[in-house]
Amino acid sequence: xxxxxxxxxxxxxxxxxxxxxxxxxxxxxxxxxxxxxxxxxxxxxxxxxxxxxxxxxxxxxxxxxxxxxxxxxxxxxxxxxxxxxxxxxxxxxxxxxxxxxxxxxxxxxxx
Amino acid sequence: xxxxxxxxxxxxxxxxxxxxxxxxxxxxxxxxxxxxxxxxxxxxxxxxxxxxxxxxxxxxxxxxxxxxxxxxxxxxxxxxxxxxxxxxxxxxxxxxxxxxxxxxxxxxxxxxx
Numbered sequence: 001x002x003x004x005x006x007x008x009x010x011x012x013x014x015x016x017x018x019x020x021x022x023x024x025x026x027x028x029x030x031x032x033x034x035x036x037x038x039x040x041x042x043x044x045x046x047x048x049x050x051x052x053x054x055x056x057x058x059x060x061x062x063x064x065x066x067x068x069x070x071x072x073x074x075x076x077x078x079x080x081x082x083x084x085x086x087x088x089x090x091x092x093x094x095x096x097x098x099x100x101x102x103x104x105x106x107x108x109x110x111x
Numbered sequence: 112x113x114x115x116x117x118x119x120x121x122x123x124x125x126x127x128x129x130x131x132x133x134x135x136x137x138x139x140x141x142x143x144x145x146x147x148x149x150x151x152x153x154x155x156x157x158x159x160x161x162x163x164x165x166x167x168x169x170x171x172x173x174x175x176x177x178x179x180x181x182x183x184x185x186x187x188x189x190x191x192x193x194x195x196x197x198x199x200x201x202x203x204x205x206x207x208x209x210x211x212x213x214x215x216x217x218x219x220x221x222x223x224x
Contacts, residue, residue, distance in 0.1 A: 004153070034212065043115070043202050043215035044154070089153060097144060097209050098167070101153030 003027045004092050006102035014110050019077040021105050023090035026071065030092040034099070035064060035075045038087045047088075048075070080109045113138060115205050115216035116185075123222045124193050132188040132219045136205030143186045144213055145171075145178060148200045160186055193223045 005024045013019045023033075031052040036044035050057040050064045050073070057064050063076045077084055087106045091099040116135040124130050136143050141162055146154040156170040160180035171178065175193075180186040190197055200220050204213035 036215070041120075041217075041220075043117075043217045046212055046214060049212060091154075095210070097142070097159050097206070097213070098156045098170075099144075099146075099154070099213065101146075101155070103151070103153045 002103075003030075004090060004100050004102040006088075006090060006105050008105050009103070010106040010108070012108045012110060013080045015082060016079045019075075019080045019084065019107055019109065021075040021077075021088050021090075021107065023073050023075075023102055024071060025073075025092050027092070027094065027100075028071070029094040030100075031095055032093050033064070033066060033073050034091045034093075035062075036089045036091065037084075038089060038104070044089060077107075080107075082109050082111050085109045115140075115203055115214055117201075117203050117216035117219050119219060120217060121220050121222070123224060125224050126194055127192050130190040130193050130197070130221055130223075132190075132201050132203075132221070133185040134188070134203030134205075134216060135185040136203075137207075137214055140205035140207050140214075142206045142209055143180050144204045144206075145186075145188050146202045146204065146215075148202065148218075150199075154202060157188075190221075193221070195223050197221060198223045 034049040035047040038044045066073045087104040089104045091101045145157040148154045158171045158178045159167040175191045200218045202218045204215045
């Protein structure tokens with residue numbers, strides 16, 4: 001049972017445009033969400049997180065939006081840069097150390 | 112400030128051999144987590160350790176797998192009598208306190224021939 005789903009395996013975006021990566025979850029007990037970026041042959045790098053008491057969190061070019069009623073979150077990257085090309089994982093937790101990860105979305109930013 | 116260190120980065124074993132994966136957490140972090148990523152899948156939680164204690168090993172297979180985090184030295188994930196299905200990337204993460212964001216190491220890619 002996949003509790004965290006990233007339904008788009010891949011996404012291509014032109015440099016300078018907005019990248020929107022989506023994530024859906026099924027467990028209403030999840031109260032903290034994170035996005036990680038992963039380059040090939042490296043470990044996931046923490047990007048940004050959001051608590052369920054918020055609906056938006058922003059850090060530079062990265063903004064995460066949370067829609068609790070739809071059990072949906074999204075990561076917006078604007079403007080997209082070639083260095084953003086990577087696999088992006090969303091993760092969720094219900095107040096514990098056990099992160100539940102999605103299967104990832106491969107973002108390709110075209111120069 | 113060094114990040115999470117893992118070694119080896121790549122490990123090749125034949126079926127039936129043992130694999131030992133090491134993880135040194137970030138400086139000041141005393142909480143260590145191991146995750147496994149199978150091809151085309153997300154990371155899956157295996158085990159959570161603090162110094163000299165296994166807190167939660169619910170994600171770890173009951174047989175052949177064990178983990179430790181001794182008072183001195185790195186955390187070790189040990190897989191005995193490896194099988195082809197153990198081929199995966201194994202990531203270690205650490206945090207300063209339990210509820211804090213986990214930071215990941217570069218992973219060990221295990222290939223079982």
